[in-house]
Amino acid sequence: MGLENKLNKDGFFTSKIDALIQWSRTNSLWPMPMGISCCAIEMMAAAAARFDIARFGSEVFRFSPRQSDIMIVAGTVTYKMSKVVRKIYDQMPDPKWVIAMGACTSSGGMYRTYSVVQGIDQFLPVDLYVAGCPPRPENLLNALIKIQEKIKKGEKAASKKI
Amino acid sequence: MNQKRLELIKSRLTDFEIEFSDINGTPAIITNPENIIIICSILKSEPDISFEMLLDVMGVDNFKKENRFEVVCSLYSLEFRDRIFIKISLDTKNPEMPSLTAIWKGANWFERETYDMLGIKFKGHPDLRRIYMPEEYEHYPLRKDFPLLGIPESLQLPKK
Numbered sequence: 001m002g003l004e005n006k007l008n009k010d011g012f013f014t015s016k017i018d019a020l021i022q023w024s025r026t027n028s029l030w031p032m033p034m035g036i037s038c039c040a041i042e043m044m045a046a047a048a049a050r051f052d053i054a055r056f057g058s059e060v061f062r063f064s065p066r067q068s069d070i071m072i073v074a075g076t077v078t079y080k081m082s083k084v085v086r087k088i089y090d091q092m093p094d095p096k097w098v099i100a101m102g103a104c105t106s107s108g109g110m111y112r113t114y115s116v117v118q119g120i121d122q123f124l125p126v127d128l129y130v131a132g133c134p135p136r137p138e139n140l141l142n143a144l145i146k147i148q149e150k151i152k153k154g155e156k157a158a159s160k161k162i
Numbered sequence: 163m164n165q166k167r168l169e170l171i172k173s174r175l176t177d178f179e180i181e182f183s184d185i186n187g188t189p190a191i192i193t194n195p196e197n198i199i200i201i202c203s204i205l206k207s208e209p210d211i212s213f214e215m216l217l218d219v220m221g222v223d224n225f226k227k228e229n230r231f232e233v234v235c236s237l238y239s240l241e242f243r244d245r246i247f248i249k250i251s252l253d254t255k256n257p258e259m260p261s262l263t264a265i266w267k268g269a270n271w272f273e274r275e276t277y278d279m280l281g282i283k284f285k286g287h288p289d290l291r292r293i294y295m296p297e298e299y300e301h302y303p304l305r306k307d308f309p310l311l312g313i314p315e316s317l318q319l320p321k322k
Contacts, residue, residue: 087320
């Protein structure tokens, strides 16, 4: 990261406290795995050794919303489930981000029917949509990197914009 | 099912208003809900008929003026290894039939599903609540006059 060189020169360097916080947030996004259907299998694959989400600092899948920063909604959200998803989202501490993983989550996908919510952005602020049915693990990792870039740039999370 | 066994079943059910038909090689009993409890208990408990297993209960919406609804039960005999269907045609305005839970306990959730999707009521069911849709939901989604995408505003989403 080049920090060592800077430190070797003078023994200190200056920065904004915001930049420091953003930097630390970027590299430890703890996911809340909202695995509702088959996308969850790809999410698990992304967490396992072959794709290894730990390379991006997100290996700590927390099953408690209170300890997580980013919710990966992976699967078909029905109207009945929407209340549960929202309740878990509400329990996450700020700042928080949401990835809508897969076609069903983003738009209802192939379930164009009365029981399925046609896109979770009707009740959740979504930061990033991932295409695919289900998306490949690389695609999920790409989404994570995109969110990391957003945080690095200091962009607000979608939850802060409304 | 062999012919001999079918004749035996027919001979035991002569007292009731029923018809027999054939669905792709499986015999079917077509009847109305009046004597359904007695017919079913005969089918289950007579040792030489012995349909001890209820595989499924399905509702059908035929979308016609008379006898619009139909309930189809699929029975299986573990002893004789054959199946039979029971088709019960129900009233259009007030589709209602006695619950089969008294005979086969497994009918409980099948009947709840049929009630949830088509609004067919089962008298004497121990716990006739919706099984898929939210309990406060007012419509029956598998009826033919129900729109595919549902009725707007009938299901509430959490506030954003």
